[in-house]
Amino acid sequence: MDKIKCIVVDDEEGAHLVITHFLKDIRTLSLEGSFYNAIDALDYLYKNKVDLVFLDINMPGLSGLEMLETLTNRPFIILTTAYKQYALDGYKYEVVDYLVKPFEFKKFLQAIDKVMNRKGIQAKMPAVEETDHLILKVDGTLTKIPFSKIIYIQSFGNYVKIFIEDGMLISQMTTSEIEERLSTSLFLRIHKSYIVSLKQIQKVSGTQVVLKNNTELPIGNTFKRELLAQFK
Known part of the structure; x- marks a missing residue:
């Protein structure tokens, strides 16, 4: 099975570190790039095939939602943000899931599982251990x-x-x-x-x-x- 290619678009270093850490345990996903603004991410998307984007909403310059408006052929989108009030806006763009920072590994896995279901993939996800x-x-x-x-x-x-x-x-x-x-x-x-x-x-x-x-x-x-x- 081909791996699901994904990128992270977020202006916060901490978000990149957390998502990268979570992704290392999920073998069905391949992190192809990390971008700190929407313009660089769009430039990459225009040139490369990507299946999934972890996308922050509040970013300087072009916001995550504005970035979505520019895409006619969107990959799967999982929004990652510290603000709950944008949830309805996100679902207008048929995003797969909406993760409110800071999110735990269990919530992250649930979002990935929704991507797998939409692609019709029955993937074996890593077990979630009780956190301490x-x-x-x-x-x-x-x-x-x-x-x-x-x-x-x-x-x-x-x-x-x-x-x-x-x-x-x-x-x-x-x-x-x-x-x-x-x-x-x-x-x-x-x-x-x-x-x-x-x-x-x-x-x-x-x-x-x-x-x-x-x-x-x-x-x-x-x-x-x-x-x-x-x-x-």
């Missing part, structure tokens, strides 16, 4: 945060504060979004604004959780039953 860490953008840098180091997470507007053993990190992500990336066997949401590591809980006292470092956090009424069930 987060990869988040902190101060503009992709940072690996082991679950074992996280004490608790606090909502901070459109950001989250991640309290770890040796300090605190801030990342642009909602509490609900980061909750989806955490292991449900290790973490629990106890309040609309707080997620805690279960191993860090010292005791539950009334309407508060007391952690091993003596930090006291509130318990939301809607989360109390599930919290108490952990200690039965």
Whole structure:
């Protein structure tokens, strides 16, 4: 079977590093090129056959969506962006999938599987192992945060504060979004604004959780039953 030829179009170095890292485990795909703006990518597409494009939306000069408008014979497109609000615009161009950064390997594989289905290929995808860490953008840098180091997470507007053993990190992500990336066997949401590591809980006292470092956090009424069930 011929490999699916793909390119990455994104103005952020971090996105190239993540996608390249993910692609090394998928033998059915071949990375043919990496481009940091839409103009260079278009020039390549006009001269070369490509099956799949991982395309960022917000780029200087020509945006990803503007690039799509110029293509009459489009390859498969997987949009990669930090902004959810462009999802409907993307599907207008019949994109295969829409990945919101930072995305995990499992989400990436699901998007590739959709490409395979459209091509009528039954491909054996690599197994997805239970992850033991987060990869988040902190101060503009992709940072690996082991679950074992996280004490608790606090909502901070459109950001989250991640309290770890040796300090605190801030990342642009909602509490609900980061909750989806955490292991449900290790973490629990106890309040609309707080997620805690279960191993860090010292005791539950009334309407508060007391952690091993003596930090006291509130318990939301809607989360109390599930919290108490952990200690039965």
